[in-house]
Amino acid sequence: MALIVQKFGGTSVANRDRLFNVARIVANTRNEGNDVVVVVSAQGDTTDDLLEKAAEITHNPSQREMDMLLSTGEQISIALLTMALGELGCPAISLTGWQAGFRTDRTHTKARIQRIDSERISNELAKNRVVVVAGFQGINRHDDITTLGRGGSDTSAVAIAAALHADLCQIYTDVDGVYTADPRIVKKAKKLDVITFDEMLELASLGAQVLNNRSVELAKKYGVNLEVCSSMNNVPGTIVKEVVDVEGMLIKGVAKDVNVAVISILGVPDVPGMSFKVFSLMAQRKINVDIILQSSGNEGYKDVIFTVPLDEMEIARKTLEENMGRFGGNKIEVADNVAKVSVVGAGMQSHPGVASTMFEALYENNINIHMISTSEIKISVLIDKKEADKAVNAIHNAFVG
Numbered sequence: 001m002a003l004i005v006q007k008f009g010g011t012s013v014a015n016r017d018r019l020f021n022v023a024r025i026v027a028n029t030r031n032e033g034n035d036v037v038v039v040v041s042a043q044g045d046t047t048d049d050l051l052e053k054a055a056e057i058t059h060n061p062s063q064r065e066m067d068m069l070l071s072t073g074e075q076i077s078i079a080l081l082t083m084a085l086g087e088l089g090c091p092a093i094s095l096t097g098w099q100a101g102f103r104t105d106r107t108h109t110k111a112r113i114q115r116i117d118s119e120r121i122s123n124e125l126a127k128n129r130v131v132v133v134a135g136f137q138g139i140n141r142h143d144d145i146t147t148l149g150r151g152g153s154d155t156s157a158v159a160i161a162a163a164l165h166a167d168l169c170q171i172y173t174d175v176d177g178v179y180t181a182d183p184r185i186v187k188k189a190k191k192l193d194v195i196t197f198d199e200m201l202e203l204a205s206l207g208a209q210v211l212n213n214r215s216v217e218l219a220k221k222y223g224v225n226l227e228v229c230s231s232m233n234n235v236p237g238t239i240v241k242e243v244v245d246v247e248g249m250l251i252k253g254v255a256k257d258v259n260v261a262v263i264s265i266l267g268v269p270d271v272p273g274m275s276f277k278v279f280s281l282m283a284q285r286k287i288n289v290d291i292i293l294q295s296s297g298n299e300g301y302k303d304v305i306f307t308v309p310l311d312e313m314e315i316a317r318k319t320l321e322e323n324m325g326r327f328g329g330n331k332i333e334v335a336d337n338v339a340k341v342s343v344v345g346a347g348m349q350s351h352p353g354v355a356s357t358m359f360e361a362l363y364e365n366n367i368n369i370h371m372i373s374t375s376e377i378k379i380s381v382l383i384d385k386k387e388a389d390k391a392v393n394a395i396h397n398a399f400v401g
Contacts, residue, residue, distance in 0.1 A: 002167040003125075004029055007039040007135065007157035011174045012231040013077050014044035022231060023084035025172070026130055030090060035125045037164070039135040039157040040081055042073025063108035067137075067147045071097070074134035074153070082132045092130040095120065097145075097156065100131075102138030104146045110286060111138060111146035113155070116163040133160065151212020158215040162222035169224050171211060172231035177238030178203070178210050181254045181396045185389050190400060192252060194239045199252045202344040202378045216240070250354070251345040251399040256392050258339045258385055260290075261313035262371075265304045265320065267330035277327040278304055278320070285319050287312045290340075291373040291382060304329075307371070307382065310336055338370065339388035342380040343395060349376050361398035367391050 006029065008022050022040075030036045050069050054061050078094035085092040101117035124131045135153025140146050148155050154171060161169035178200065181189040195203075197220035204213035210228055219226045219240065229237025268274050275294065282289050287308055295303040308316050313334055320332050348354045358379055362369060367390065371382035383391055 001033050001035065003035045003037070003164060005037045005039065005157050005161040005164070005166045005169045006172060007153055007170070008041070008081075008172045008231055009153065009174070010041040010044050010046070010077075012172055013040055013081060018231075019080055019084045020087075022081060022172075023088050023090070025231065026081075026092075027085060027088045027090040030130055036130045037121060037125070037160055037166070038081065038130060038132045039153055039160065040074065040077040040132065041135055041153040042070075043077050043080075046073040046076065064144060067108050067111075067145050070147055071134070071137045071145050074136055078132045078134045085130055085132070090130060091128060092132055093124050094132045094134070095124070096134045097137035098139035100133045100160070102156065102159075104138040104140050104148070106140045106142070106144075106146075107286070108144075108146055110149040111140070113138060113148070113159050116159055118160070118163045121160070121164065148214075151214065154212040154215035155218060158218040158222075158224055158226070161224045162218060167225065168227060169219070170227045170229055170237070171215075172229055173210060174230070174232060175210065176230040176233055176235055177228050178240075178253070180252065180400050181392055182256065185256070185392050186254070186396045188400070189396065192238050193236070194241065195252055196346055197240060197242055198377060199344050199346055200240045202342070202375075203253045203255050211240075250347040250351055251343050252347075253344050254392050254396045254399070255342045255344065256339060256388050257342075258388060259310045260307050260336075260338055260340050260382070261310045261316075262305065262307055262335040262338055262382070263313070263316055263320070264333040264335075265327070265329040265331075266333065267301045267328075268304050269328045270298075270300050270302045274302075274327050275304060279306075281319050281323055281326075282308070282316060285315060287316050287319075291371050291380065293371055305371070307338075307340070337385050338382050339385040339391075340380050340382055341388060341391045341395065342378055343399065344378045346377050348378075355379055357398050358395055361394040362391060365390055365394045367394070 013019050026038055082092045082094040103115050104111035121131050135156035137147050177191045179189040179191050183189040201216040204211045204216050226240040227237045290307045293305040317334050367387045369381045373380045
């Protein structure tokens, strides 16, 4: 008998038919002799609908109350899925995040899991029940509901798998696995049978929407056996594991991220400590900074340019404007008409010429590069947003064909 954690996203439980489809997958897994914990997201567009309801009331809602509101979406899903399992004769019980033992820090809307008190889940499994857990949510030390932010249900599922030492964690999506590119953009994209944690982490961080990067970090840290598979088609998925095959496929994926904004601070005094003053402000506001460029000094001044998530652009700009006197810049500019396109592959470590091939593909398609960032297994470029899909296709064709 194995212990399996299965996570289903919002599209997988969007309506009655899909709920029963998920219920059958879960029931079949249990009927094979496995213990099963299921983690689900809010149905379809429920979260967007709740955000619209909040916007009807106020444009500056309390983050605590937003967590209280948004957490209800997953509670609807777990109750309905548990009812569907009951209709199939499969004993099940639904648990909210806090009933399942998720304890988080005090940060609202972007909480981090501190621990999972898994006794309740284990007790319910001992009663031969499927345990259906609301993803994306937990509770802090003040007994306030918190949510985990974007992709939080993936994180919830992997965290449960780690806490229970599960044999397998399956992330069910509306695609068959991890592809070399978004198959909706690149028609010749190929499904991968296996990908390393590091490659998947880079792809997830760079805009691939199959897995959340925090969930991949947890899976790598705790050695969780992870599989990405389809809730619509009964076909083998993609295994994510700790393996490096540098002699295999050179590039594992091409990713696009349009949730990017560029912030430029012009005329910063070219003296030690100014970059620290700028980026410590971003850290205090928990704003994730990605690509950073700093111009060489010119007559005692320099420009500091960096990227942030698009939905954090205004917070970053306001924070910098309020603290201009601290680091001495004379002007702040922002741009949201950009996209980040990246190639990822462990094989890059032992194959020269990857950057040249990528840049040649962009050149041949008359696509201009604004910024470049590299690591051992990825190269990212910042380009005009309108060119993003063309760039993904050009780069994918150059490497994968």
